[in-house]
Amino acid sequence: xxxxxxATSLRGTLKKIANASNIDKDVIKDVVKDIQRALLQADVNxxxxxxxxxxxxxxxxxxxxxxxxSSREHVIRIIYEELVxxxxxxxxxxxxxxxxxxxxxYGQGKxxxxxxxxxxxQKRGLKVGLIAGDVHRPAAFDQLKQxxxxxxxxxxxxxxxxxxxxxxKKGMEQYRDFDIVIVDTSGRHSLEDDLIEEMRQINxxxxxxxxxxxxxxxxxxxxxxxxxxxxxxVNITGVIITKLDGTAKGGGALSAVSITKAPVTFIGVxxxxxxxxxxxxxxxxxxxxxxxxxxxxxxxxxESMDKDNMxxxxxKMMSGKFTLIEMREQLEMLSKMGPLDKxxxxxxxxxxxxxxxxxxxxxxxxxxxxxxxxxxxxxxxKYELENPKEIKASRIRRIALGAGVDQKDVRSLLKYYxxxxxxxxxxxxxxxMRKKLMKQLQMPEMxxxxxx
Numbered sequence: 379x380x381x382x383x384x385a386t387s388l389r390g391t392l393k394k395i396a397n398a399s400n401i402d403k404d405v406i407k408d409v410v411k412d413i414q415r416a417l418l419q420a421d422v423n424x425x426x427x428x429x430x431x432x433x434x435x436x437x438x439x440x441x442x443x444x445x446x447x448s449s450r451e452h453v454i455r456i457i458y459e460e461l462v463x464x465x466x467x468x469x470x471x472x473x474x475x476x477x478x479x480x481x482x483x484y485g486q487g488k489x490x491x492x493x494x495x496x497x498x499x500q501k502r503g504l505k506v507g508l509i510a511g512d513v514h515r516p517a518a519f520d521q522l523k524q525x526x527x528x529x530x531x532x533x534x535x536x537x538x539x540x541x542x543x544x545x546x547k548k549g550m551e552q553y554r555d556f557d558i559v560i561v562d563t564s565g566r567h568s569l570e571d572d573l574i575e576e577m578r579q580i581n582x583x584x585x586x587x588x589x590x591x592x593x594x595x596x597x598x599x600x601x602x603x604x605x606x607x608x609x610x611x612v613n614i615t616g617v618i619i620t621k622l623d624g625t626a627k628g629g630g631a632l633s634a635v636s637i638t639k640a641p642v643t644f645i646g647v648x649x650x651x652x653x654x655x656x657x658x659x660x661x662x663x664x665x666x667x668x669x670x671x672x673x674x675x676x677x678x679x680x681e682s683m684d685k686d687n688m689x690x691x692x693x694k695m696m697s698g699k700f701t702l703i704e705m706r707e708q709l710e711m712l713s714k715m716g717p718l719d720k721x722x723x724x725x726x727x728x729x730x731x732x733x734x735x736x737x738x739x740x741x742x743x744x745x746x747x748x749x750x751x752x753x754x755x756x757x758x759x760k761y762e763l764e765n766p767k768e769i770k771a772s773r774i775r776r777i778a779l780g781a782g783v784d785q786k787d788v789r790s791l792l793k794y795y796x797x798x799x800x801x802x803x804x805x806x807x808x809x810x811m812r813k814k815l816m817k818q819l820q821m822p823e824m825x826x827x828x829x830x
Contacts, residue, residue: 381628385666387416388461392454392667401449406438413457420629421598426464426637434460458663464633465659469616469641473502477550477559477584481577481608482592484565487620489518491592491646492562493525494654495618498644500529504557509549510535511580513542514564522562528651542576546583561586569604574611581612589614590643593635595621595628602634609640616643619657623647702763705795706755709748750783751791757781766795 391412398405410431417427434456443452478495482488489512496506508526510533512518519535526533534549546561553559561584566573581589591614593601601619608614617635622628622645635642642657755763757780762769769777769792778785 381420384416384420384629388666389668395450395453401453406435410435422629422633423599426633430460430464458667461663462659464636466636466641468658469643475557476587478588478590479561479581479584479586480590480592481563482565484567486592486594488565488592489521489562491618491620492522492560494651495560496531497529497651498654499558506531506558507553507556508533509546509561511542511546512562512564513539543579543583546580550584569607577612588616591617593617593619593631595619595631598630599634601631602638605635605638605640614640616641618644620646702755702766702795709752750787754781754783754788754791
C-alpha cells in the first residue's frame, strides 16, 4: 500500500468518527488534530496542513449534511473532498499517437520509468518505441535495452553515442509509424545550463507532445522547487513520482508538486515493471481512506480477461452465490491481475472478510498462499467443488493428502471461501450500496439480488 503510515493514521481517524456517539465540536477538533499529525508526519507542508484542517473544521461545523446523509458520513465526505483538493486535478493521458520526453536529475528512476511507461501503453494495445537519448550516464543504453527486451519493445540508440540530439533525430525517423515514442534523456546532479540547452534541443528534435519530469518521492517538499525549475526550463506537462510505495516522505512530494500546478500524471508504486499507476486524486485518496478503488480493480480485470467472462464472474460475486468452481476461476483471474495483497487494497474496508484471508506479515506469502489454494482445489472432486458444505473431516484428510499440504491449509481455504461469500452477500444486501457499486463497475443493476 502506498504511504502505509499515512493511510493507517487517516483510517484510524475515520474509525474515531464512526465510533463517536455523536458528532460535536469536541469530536471535530480531535479529528482535526489527528489529521494534522498524520499529514505532518507524511512531510506535507505545514502551511498546507493548516489550510486543509482549518477548512475541514469550518465545513464540519458550519455545513449541514445533505438529505439522506448522516453527520458521520458528512464529516468523512468533507475530509475526503479536502484531501482530494490539495492534490489537484489528475491529467488525462492520450492513448492516441504522441511523443513523450522524459526529463529529470540523476538517481530519480527516469530510465526505469521509461520502461514502465512503455508497459503501460503496450497493455493498452499501442505500438511503443523507446529512444536512448541519455548519452552521458555510463550503461544508460544497456539498462534501457535490458528493460525493453523483457517487454519486447524496440530501443533506438548506441552504447557509445555522444550526441543525444542526433540519436533522437534518427530515432524519430525509425519510429515514424509507431503510436507512442518515449525519449529518455540525460540527467545531471543539478539543473545546469548545458542540461537545459540539451533538453530544449531534444524537445525540438522530437516535437514532444508531453514532457514528463521524473522525481523520487524521497525528495519530499523539494519536489516543488525542482518541478518549478524544470517547468521554467522546458515547460513540463506532467510529473511522475517514483518509489512512492511505503515512503513517509511521499506526502511532501505529492503536495509540493501540486502547489506548482504541475499535475502528477503517474506514480511508481513498486519495483516491478508493472508497478506504475495513472495518478487520479479521487481514486488515490479513496484507497488511502479504506474506501477502495473499484474502478482501478475493474480496469485490471479488463486487461486480464474477456468482458463476457468478467461480467459472469462479477455477477456471481455480487450475488454471493458461487461455489468453489467459481472461486477457482476467480483465483485464476486474480493471479493474472497482479500481486494479491495490492488487489485486496483496492477493495473497500466493507470487504474486510475477503481481505482477512490474505493479510499476512510477509507480502510474498500472499502469492504462495494463492498457489497453495489452487493446488488444493485441483485435488477436490467435482461434487466437493459444487458442494463445499459437504467437505468434512474425512474429505479434508483425503484432499490434503492429494495436494501434499497440511489439513490446516485445506481448512484455511474453506474459511476464506466462507468469509468471502459472507462478506459479498453482506455488502450487496443493501440495495442502495449495491446500485452505487454497479454504477462504479459500469454494469447494469442485477435483478433478483434482493432478499438474499
